[in-house]
Amino acid sequence: xxxxxxxxxLQKIKTGDASxxxxxxxxxxxxxxxxxxxILHDEEKAGDILQDAxxxxxxxxxxxxxxxxxxxxxxxxxxxxxxxDLLRKKSNTSEIHNTVSNVDxxxxxxxxxxxxxxxxxxxxxxxxxxxxxxVIQLAYFKxxxxxxxxxxxxxxxxxxxxxxxxxxxxxKKLMN
Amino acid sequence: xxxxxxxxxxxxxxxxxxxxSDQERKEVECMSHIYPEIKEELTRLQFxxxxxxxxxxxxxxxxxxxxxxxxxQQLPNxxxxxxxxxxxxxxxGNKWLYAIMGAAAxxxxxxxxxxxxxxxxxxxxxxxxxxxxKMQDDYxxxxxxxxxxxxxxxxxxxxxxxxxxxxxxxxxxxxVKNSSAGTLGIICWNxxxxxxxxxxxxxxxxxxxxxxxxxxxxxGKPVSLxxxxxxxNASFKLLxxxxxxxxxxAITLENQGGSEQPNLDELMLAGNx
Numbered sequence: 001x002x003x004x005x006x007x008x009x010l011q012k013i014k015t016g017d018a019s020x021x022x023x024x025x026x027x028x029x030x031x032x033x034x035x036x037x038x039i040l041h042d043e044e045k046a047g048d049i050l051q052d053a054x055x056x057x058x059x060x061x062x063x064x065x066x067x068x069x070x071x072x073x074x075x076x077x078x079x080x081x082x083x084x085d086l087l088r089k090k091s092n093t094s095e096i097h098n099t100v101s102n103v104d105x106x107x108x109x110x111x112x113x114x115x116x117x118x119x120x121x122x123x124x125x126x127x128x129x130x131x132x133x134x135v136i137q138l139a140y141f142k143x144x145x146x147x148x149x150x151x152x153x154x155x156x157x158x159x160x161x162x163x164x165x166x167x168x169x170x171x172k173k174l175m176n
Numbered sequence: 177x178x179x180x181x182x183x184x185x186x187x188x189x190x191x192x193x194x195x196x197s198d199q200e201r202k203e204v205e206c207m208s209h210i211y212p213e214i215k216e217e218l219t220r221l222q223f224x225x226x227x228x229x230x231x232x233x234x235x236x237x238x239x240x241x242x243x244x245x246x247x248x249q250q251l252p253n254x255x256x257x258x259x260x261x262x263x264x265x266x267x268x269g270n271k272w273l274y275a276i277m278g279a280a281a282x283x284x285x286x287x288x289x290x291x292x293x294x295x296x297x298x299x300x301x302x303x304x305x306x307x308x309x310k311m312q313d314d315y316x317x318x319x320x321x322x323x324x325x326x327x328x329x330x331x332x333x334x335x336x337x338x339x340x341x342x343x344x345x346x347x348x349x350x351x352v353k354n355s356s357a358g359t360l361g362i363i364c365w366n367x368x369x370x371x372x373x374x375x376x377x378x379x380x381x382x383x384x385x386x387x388x389x390x391x392x393x394x395x396g397k398p399v400s401l402x403x404x405x406x407x408x409n410a411s412f413k414l415l416x417x418x419x420x421x422x423x424x425x426a427i428t429l430e431n432q433g434g435s436e437q438p439n440l441d442e443l444m445l446a447g448n449x
Contacts, residue, residue, distance in 0.1 A: 031233045076226065
């Protein structure tokens with residue numbers, strides 16, 4: 001069954017169409033869930049955040065501005081922000097710094113992926129320099145601010161900023 | 177505005193990575209709205225990051241979906257009450273057009289309801305004729321509004337182009353006097369042909385014997401660029417005088433007809449290049 005295009009789903013959801021909302025959930029929840037798991041390293045917590053995020057999508061659907069980006073990006077931002085908030089609330093920083101997968105972020109779940117597509121992306125990611133992977137990890141998956149990254153990596157703020165840019169530019173090259 | 181410089185500053189990367197401040201975030205969104213090149217780069221970066229992050233999708237537990245669907249049903253159903261909005265491509269003119277048309281449809285509806293409650297046939301017919309005449313007037317007004325809005329749309333598109341062109345320097349004239357608080361002057365000076373375009377926002381009420389006069393400061397001396405009409409508005413007007421190397425612009429309040437030298441006690445707005 002082919003998924004309906006997003007703009008049609010969006011129209012319907014705005015009029016309160018629950019089954020269109022369900023289609024949106026079916027379409028994007030696996031991807032969002034995967035990213036939440038990467039951020040939280042906890043499937044149950046990821047599931048909670050996923051539910052909260054989609055609930056917020058339903059109640060705030062009128063706030064979505066399609067000129068600013070895709071609905072996927074919007075949902076992802078809502079979910080990611082909630083996840084980062086949760087990470088920060090945990091006063092126990094050992095959870096953030098000592099989890100096993102944190103040690104080897106480059107090969108997170110490397111062994112479990114089976115599809116040809118993900119193998120392709122893994123190869124690309126492996127080509128990305130470790131210091132680039134590191135900034136992206138810290139900024140995007142751990143919600144570090146630039147100041148926090150500068151402190152953690154013991155680098156000047158300016159270097160952090162340029163490294164983040166270079167990382168994204170390099171990633172862009174690898175992806176195309 | 178150097179687009180390439182903005183793009184290479186790294187702020188777009190920070191935006192997608194989530195490390196920007198609220199202020200920076202709004203700035204990027206604004207820039208992205210004005211400059212398609214910035215929006216394009218932003219979209220590419222966002223897409224790249226999402227592709228990177230989307231390594232391992234994982235279907236969530238089915239319970240989550242059940243709980244979610246239950247909770248949306250329990251919410252107060254204000255989604256149902258909404259009339260299906262007509263989604264328009266974001267063009268400011270069209271939004272107003274549809275608001276006006278919606279109002280006209282409302283007028284029509286009210287008129288029709290009024291019609292059915294009348295008892296006497298003759299009275300009915302007379303009343304209908306009168307209503308039709310009124311509707312005709314309303315539609316003529318609508319037509320005029322639509323034409324005006326289209327014109328405005330065109331002007332806005334043209335002005336946007338002007339702001340973005342490297343040929344023009346944009347100078348904001350801020351108020352220096354309380355009496356002109358809230359007034360903003362905007363000058364677009366063409367570096368190539370030295371023409372001056374000016375627009376005003378929130379022009380104050382002026383006494384009938386006074387006029388605003390625009391001056392350019394050239395090599396330390398004020399040069400008159402003429403008096404401004406008292407009904408200046410937010411549409412740009414091209415001035416007759418050109419100026420080759422202005423360092424700053426200023427507006428003073430002068431007597432009707434203008435003066436040879438600016439009255440510095442009545443300096444209203446000024447801005448440097």
